Amino acid sequence: MAIKLENVAIAVRDLDETIAFFTDLGLSVLGRDTVSGEWTDTAVGLDGNHAKIAMLQTPDGHGRLELFEYIHPDAIETEPTLPNEIGMHRVAFSVDDLDAALEVAARHGCHPLRGVATYEDVYRLTYVRGPSGIIVMLAEELRKA
DSSP: OOOOOOOEEEEOSOHHHHHHHHHHTTOEEEEEEEEESHHHHHHHTOTTOEEEEEEEEOTTSSOEEEEEEEEESOOOOOOOOOTTOSSOOOEEEEOSOHHHHHHHHHHTTOOBSSOOEEETTTEEEEEEEOGGGOEEEEEEESSOO
C-alpha cells in the first residue's frame, strides 16, 4: 500500500491573519473555499459543519497546510498547546535564514518561546507561538551542502 502525507489541518481563530503569517514565511495559497453540507458533516463528524478553509503549500511543493475557521458549530477555545502535551504538537519548517524568518514572525507578534538553540552544530532552531496559539518550529540547517 502506497501512502503519502497530504496535509496537516489546523483550526484557527482568524483565517486571514493566519494566512498572512504563513504566506509571509514563504508559503503560498493554493486555494480558498467555504465548505458545508452532508459531505463535510460526514467527513468531519460534526453536524452542521460549516467552515472557511484555505490550502497553503511550501515553496518546494511537498508540504501543505489546510487552515480552517469554523462558522458553525462555534469554535471551541482551549488553552494553547504546551510542547509536552499528548496530541498535535507543532508544525515544523526548514528555513534558509532563521534570523529572517524570526523577523517575519515578530512582525506578526510571534516570538520564540524561550530562545534560539543549536542542535549538535547541525541546526539552529526555535519554537514560536503563531496565530491561534499554533506552535511553529523554524529550523536552519548549519551544514549546508
